[in-house]
Amino acid sequence: MPPPRRRTRPPSAALATGAALVGLSACGPGPAAPPPSAEIGATADCLADDVVHTLLGRVPDGPPRPAPEPGTVPEDFVPVHVVECSLGPGEVRVLEPETSTIRVQEITRGGDLTSLLAALDRPSREADPGQACPAVAILVPELYLVDRDGRAVRPVWPRDGCRLPDEAVDDALLALPEVDVRDLERRG
Template structure:
């Protein structure tokens, strides 16, 4: 189940335009919530910055429309995940949730075109978590999340995600925000 708080108050997520004439999402070897592009989309690191974990991650492709021949069996939802604590200190964290079930409604919702921008909109920023659709071979795509005329994520995608079952969840440290004080040698 995707908490409503994940959809509110975040900034910087790429939503894309999943219309039929938009480029198809690129298929890559696996989903990676820790790629610099995903972290920047979620506002967890500055655009172009690398996370402070010291582990390199491959670049993630741009979001795009779901290709007709891509058959997902699960979805990975990447979202800000609070903080983690370890011997190094306190880290900003990311949560990666794996969801499974009937993905047809989700794929149908992701294939909907975004509405043209315009009209009167509220000033509240509403952005979506980053998604990866994963096929039976572990290959993944980053689908674009369609939006309304104000750029708000289409609630049909959220409803489809909420109907899926969470089968796994992991938290990852992204950026050290409060280092543990060094103990003087004595």
């Protein structure tokens, strides 16, 4: 078991490279309808095409590696741990595709998932009329909830009125103990 790592915020809450609070812009109201139920996949795969695209803004070369469609956690799905997929050590988000090795860090977290599931179940909020929002980009990890049979769902991360990720999910995720950390690679 790896020693626990200390950090005040995971890479998920880091500002995107080059992003800064450059001012405030008005956010228009948007629908806060709940997303459809998540597709249940055979396994968690932090190197799946959709996951890599979300994290890095590009689809890897090579044979397709599909990921289950994200959504709300199905009522009959009982997760026992969570897999957090984030940018790997030394990986930076690129705006244009390039051929290289893609590095993704896979962190498995265990423990009582009650707070995380409650945070993920929170509805996304609509912006208030005339609400000012910061002009920032926040990278959040892709998450898989995994049941005792190894099946996995990709929950949707709720957003606040400015379409920023709900910090309650990040707080609940950080509160869970890490049980495994792996650095994964795939040719990009």
